[in-house]
Amino acid sequence: MIAALFLMQVLSSPAAGAAEESKVILDADRVLYHQETGVAEAEGSVHLRNEEIQVYAPRMEYQTEEQMAFASAKEGGTVTIFYGPNKFTGDTLQYDLASREGVLTNATGDIPAGMRGGVVFLRGKDLSVAPFDTALEKKWMARKYARKVTDTEGLVARWDDVALTTCTDETPHYHLTTKRLVVIPGVRVIARNPRVYLGGNFIFSYPFDYVVSLRERERLFGIFLPSVVYDTHKGIGYSLAGPYAWDRGQLNMAFRYWSKVDFEARVGVSQRLGSNMSAFAWWDYSYDKDLKEKESRASWGVNAWMNRWTASLVWSWREKLEIAKDFGNTYRNVLNRMPEFTVSSPWFTYESVPEFSWRVRAYWGDYETKRPLGGFVNSSQRLVGDVQAQYIVRKGDIRPFWRGQYRYFTYSESNARGDDQQEIFSSWLGLRTHIGDIDLAVAWFVEDVTGRSPMSWDYAADREIFYGELGFPLGRNFYVSALAAYDLKRSRMGEIGYKVALDYDCTRWELIYRDDMVGDDDWVSLRFVVKAFPETPYVLGDDVLSNPFPGQGTFKKGAAAKPSRRPQEAEEWGDDGLTGRKDSAVFGESTPHDPSGEGAGAGTPAGDER
Numbered sequence: 001m002i003a004a005l006f007l008m009q010v011l012s013s014p015a016a017g018a019a020e021e022s023k024v025i026l027d028a029d030r031v032l033y034h035q036e037t038g039v040a041e042a043e044g045s046v047h048l049r050n051e052e053i054q055v056y057a058p059r060m061e062y063q064t065e066e067q068m069a070f071a072s073a074k075e076g077g078t079v080t081i082f083y084g085p086n087k088f089t090g091d092t093l094q095y096d097l098a099s100r101e102g103v104l105t106n107a108t109g110d111i112p113a114g115m116r117g118g119v120v121f122l123r124g125k126d127l128s129v130a131p132f133d134t135a136l137e138k139k140w141m142a143r144k145y146a147r148k149v150t151d152t153e154g155l156v157a158r159w160d161d162v163a164l165t166t167c168t169d170e171t172p173h174y175h176l177t178t179k180r181l182v183v184i185p186g187v188r189v190i191a192r193n194p195r196v197y198l199g200g201n202f203i204f205s206y207p208f209d210y211v212v213s214l215r216e217r218e219r220l221f222g223i224f225l226p227s228v229v230y231d232t233h234k235g236i237g238y239s240l241a242g243p244y245a246w247d248r249g250q251l252n253m254a255f256r257y258w259s260k261v262d263f264e265a266r267v268g269v270s271q272r273l274g275s276n277m278s279a280f281a282w283w284d285y286s287y288d289k290d291l292k293e294k295e296s297r298a299s300w301g302v303n304a305w306m307n308r309w310t311a312s313l314v315w316s317w318r319e320k321l322e323i324a325k326d327f328g329n330t331y332r333n334v335l336n337r338m339p340e341f342t343v344s345s346p347w348f349t350y351e352s353v354p355e356f357s358w359r360v361r362a363y364w365g366d367y368e369t370k371r372p373l374g375g376f377v378n379s380s381q382r383l384v385g386d387v388q389a390q391y392i393v394r395k396g397d398i399r400p401f402w403r404g405q406y407r408y409f410t411y412s413e414s415n416a417r418g419d420d421q422q423e424i425f426s427s428w429l430g431l432r433t434h435i436g437d438i439d440l441a442v443a444w445f446v447e448d449v450t451g452r453s454p455m456s457w458d459y460a461a462d463r464e465i466f467y468g469e470l471g472f473p474l475g476r477n478f479y480v481s482a483l484a485a486y487d488l489k490r491s492r493m494g495e496i497g498y499k500v501a502l503d504y505d506c507t508r509w510e511l512i513y514r515d516d517m518v519g520d521d522d523w524v525s526l527r528f529v530v531k532a533f534p535e536t537p538y539v540l541g542d543d544v545l546s547n548p549f550p551g552q553g554t555f556k557k558g559a560a561a562k563p564s565r566r567p568q569e570a571e572e573w574g575d576d577g578l579t580g581r582k583d584s585a586v587f588g589e590s591t592p593h594d595p596s597g598e599g600a601g602a603g604t605p606a607g608d609e610r
Contacts, residue, residue: 420454495516506530
């Protein structure tokens with residue numbers, strides 16, 4: 001192979017910018033330059049590059065005066081372009097290096113997505129690229145999507161007739177199609193009125209533009225999904241839920257119509273305010289099982305973060321409480337927070353003991369319950385100190401863990417007995433292991449309470465529970481498991497949760513059934529998870545199983561072996577509804593995060609797969 005290097009400097013061209021910007025390097029196996037026409041013909045491992053873009057192709061023609069590149073692929077080959085972190089391939093490319101505009105035909109590509117290293121794969125017809133200002137002039141996107149774009153010198157991509165998915169299979173388990181897709185690298189993807197498909201079957205068309213943020217720590221996946229749900233008190237429900245996103249903000253909507261109680265709705269909005277603060281508000285109109293009527297509820301406030309510390313200031317009005325105090329005993333009431341202030345440290349770790357981490361939290365608030373119970377006051381101010389520590393092993397065949405939490409409550413009011421303080425110490429001790437394809441886990445939970453809260457909603461009592469979980473794969477894509485909870489205090493079985501997961505490379509369906517062995521609170525829930533965006537699953541049914549186990553990774557044999565299909569559960573421990581908002585993740589309102597990725601949860605990774 002004969003390698004040739006061709007360096008061209010454009011001379012006295014009106015379209016040319018500064019000398020440094022007009023420099024182009026063409027590298028190929030063979031380069032033939034025609035002096036009289038100013039055309040260079042290259043074949044074999046062609047590589048054209050300047051400071052902004054790189055092109056790889058089997059053959060190319062470059063016009064030096066016009067600064068036009070024409071690349072094409074041989075049969076079975078492709079033309080590949082790189083700009084920034086983006087990579088696209090196609091059949092032919094026409095690119096003007098002076099105006100920085102071009103067209104790649106029959107293009108495919110991928111862009112980073114999600115916060116777990118996910119990728120969105122795209123396939124479509126012609127892909128056009130142009131500078132940011134040119135894209136605005138051509139009306140590739142609405143000006144509202146251009147707000148707060150800091151890098152206006154970068155290129156914007158427009159794609160026609162595109163299909164996008166996070167699945168790697170040739171026939172994806174889900175995908176979206178759109179007539180036009182615009183990519184502002186590192187900022188957002190804008191899909192015009194996309195159509196949603198599950199398993200190749202058309203579900204519905206999006207009523208407006210679908211926007212996905214590509215900013216770090218803002219990568220959430222959201223599409224409107226219709227569903228059918230069932231509730232013992234409400235009957236059969238027809239639901240539609242999903243988000244509408246814009247620059248640094250998002251509107252979440254959920255609408256349901258029930259056969260017994262008619263209409264319910266939830267609407268929430270969040271907006272970033274600068275680099276260290278965000279605001280939120282939400283409104284909820286839903287059925288109260290105890291009052292047997294529908295009520296409006298609302299919450300609003302601000303979140304802030306700095307140097308891995310987080311804080312929130314929250315107001316809530318008619319907040320619906322459903323707190324599991326014990327098996328067969330779910331506390332229900334209505335609470336006003338007027339307001340509640342929370343500050344949280346990051347998880348602190350030590351290099352010498354990487355399995356150990358700890359953090360502190362503090363809460364202050366003014367609270368009022370709507371339905372007071374005998375022996376309790378219905379309003380009081382409250383201060384809570386919260387210390388959490390954990391030791392979690394995420395490697396090896398036997399992986400033990402321990403978690404401890406100490407909370408001290410003090411109140412401005414006391415009940416008739418003079419109670420005005422409460423201390424709660426909670427401990428989780430257990431391990432996870434596997435025997436062949438069978439996953440086993442056990443945990444011992446103890447909660448000791450000293451003192452007594454004068455308020456009914458955060459009153460706690462001693463508990464002791466033993467958990468056991470068994471799971472195994474069934475066939476290629478199914479995984480089944482059972483999680484049992486035994487009440488050691490009262491020597492009785494509390495509940496058993498059964499789960500069937502249908503696991504593909506990019507998505508997972510989970511069917512969950514909870515059998516309440518003490519009361520009659522049985523329920524069924526269905527979850528749909530896009531693995532690139534596990535932070536935003538779609539849940540058909542509002543209930544979730546209690547999860548005493550931390551994320552400790554999955555077991556597999558050998559570096560090339562596939563891990564088990566056991567679903568990785570969210571690590572929500574130490575929040576039993578007695579301190580902060582238990583449903584705070586519904587609209588992301590009262591759990592602030594540090595966009596740097598070093599936030600309060602940074603010390604609790606899901607674990608390596610070993």
